[in-house]
Amino acid sequence: MRSFVGLFAFAAAFGAVIAVVYWFVAHEEAAGTALLAVMATGLAFAAAYAVVAERDARLEGDDPNETPQMAAGDDLGVFTTNSPWPVLIALCTLALFTGLLWSPLLGIAGLVGMILCFWRLGAESART
């Protein structure tokens, strides 16, 4: 976790510095400053969120002396091998986007299909 927070905090600081410098050299041009500021804020949020949400996480991968034997029995969760929903969600996304431009019916079908898929996917991941 420390590495994650460090990486994102560092990147956020970099974004902030660049945004300020950019403002001073190019303040007639707001788009760039806005883009950089949004970027810095987003990164800072990710870092701060990780600090708060994962306060007491402990990862085997962070301990240089940990062995597979010591970690045995730890629960990594279940990994699926197959699921029909991803490919269907992708198809529905395509239907939704093309439908939005040319055919409201197709667009609605895509949206409904997508909601159904997410619902079944949620049910599936609750089971396994």
Next chain:
Amino acid sequence: MIEWLTTTDHKKIGIMYVVSTLSFFVIAGVLAALIRAQLAVPGNTLLGPHAYNQVFTLHGTAMIFLVIAPFGIGLANYLVPLQIGAPDVAFPRLNATGLWLFVLGGITVFAGLATYGGAAATGWTAYAPINEFFVGTGAGQDLFFIGLLMTSISTILTSINLLVTVFLFRAPGMTMWRIPIFTWEIVATAVLIIMAFPSLAAAFAMALIERHLGGHFFDAAYGGNPILYQHLFWFFGHPEVYVLILPYFGIVTEIIATFSRKPVFGYVGMVIAAFAIAALSLGVWAHHMFTTGAVSNPFFSAVSFLIAVPTGVKFVNWIGTMWKGSIALQVPMLFAIGFLLNFLIGGITGVMIASPPIDYQAHDSYFIVQHFHYTIGGGSMFALFGALYFWFPKMFGVKLEEGIGRWVFALLFLGFNATFIPMGFMGMEGMARRVYTYPAVGHLPLLNAVASAGALIMTLGVALFFIDVLVSIRRRAPVEDDPWGGYSLEWMTTSPPPEFNFKTLPAIRSRRPAIDSRPGSV
């Protein structure tokens, strides 16, 4: 069939990425051949102007969005869990969703060819205002935006997935400072993608709103600003070019270390350089806009020069890794060395055009075409072939024929340089990019003829590669789990790896677990 459509196994997904990106590569390659056929002689009429616009647009779009970038992501899908000793990626279903969004998005872009008015014809950048009228009015342009929106969403989802995987699913003892450089480069790439792609998605969504819902973001007649599109596009676009190269830096590092039989020289420096490049690349976007006169040229020029520093660090590290190593010149290593030579030219021309006075001269000329092909083609594409030769045995349990592979390398290296060296000179003689024909003045006819001949040689090289794949698969020579003497974790499991990757996880005590485990090492 159903098995592959519904799989959430990162290895199968990785293989499908490789297969689909190679398919798009073949199509984009045919388009490139068409371009060079049209330009082989001055005043040619093989392709008309509108057909030519579609051809180069689809060629560039496909190579960037559907080949080089997703191949890196797809290879990461396959390798990252293996390299860090994880059973799969963090979110396998999300991963599968990303794959299918990408494949469908790619097909959608090409579907434009079947529409009245043809496919997108605005170049891969789809600048405003041409994305609004003229060439851009057809449904093909809409399909371009929709397809690329889907691939952008896909890329963002997959990056989040890979980041979480690396941060949370490392095997016991696999600390961050022990993960292989390829995985590090993927972390940097993923961060970059998450920063940059939303800007592209916004630009494309705004363009669609202009086209269909009467928006006027980029339309000066209504108080909009076309330069805004360029900002949004290049805020994505320059980081994107590093998305196109960082994974390939990783590939080259792994290959060089393995075939020099030495640890990576300056591992920590390598990682820091990757992040310095990623960070700086977020602050240079308007070096693509020097000639608009609407940006701060000194700022963007200075930051662009800075990028050359961490890139130089990488070169020092690669050479340091080879230095006094016992170098084995097998095919993957040949491609890595080809990468170093070509990418060096790409990097140097990059620094040249990062100087605004030079760029005013070179902008939108064939000099730029030469620059970015030396980085993406001579760089990334060579590393891509190196990766195929290097990890093919891991993925399929079959080694590609070395003898044919050497010919593939020779043809590609010769053909590539013959095609693109002349382009620098064409640019200096004033040939603009994206023109469908040119007059017979100066050296232009000669230079173009050489470039087209080079393209023919490259085409033969690519064809020979696929022949190599067929021959090797038919022959099915038995291969060891670790045919190269690799150092990272993926070489410590079977080839191909079992479901969930490792029967038993080895203990990880250093950056080179596979070397530690070999008899005779301490």
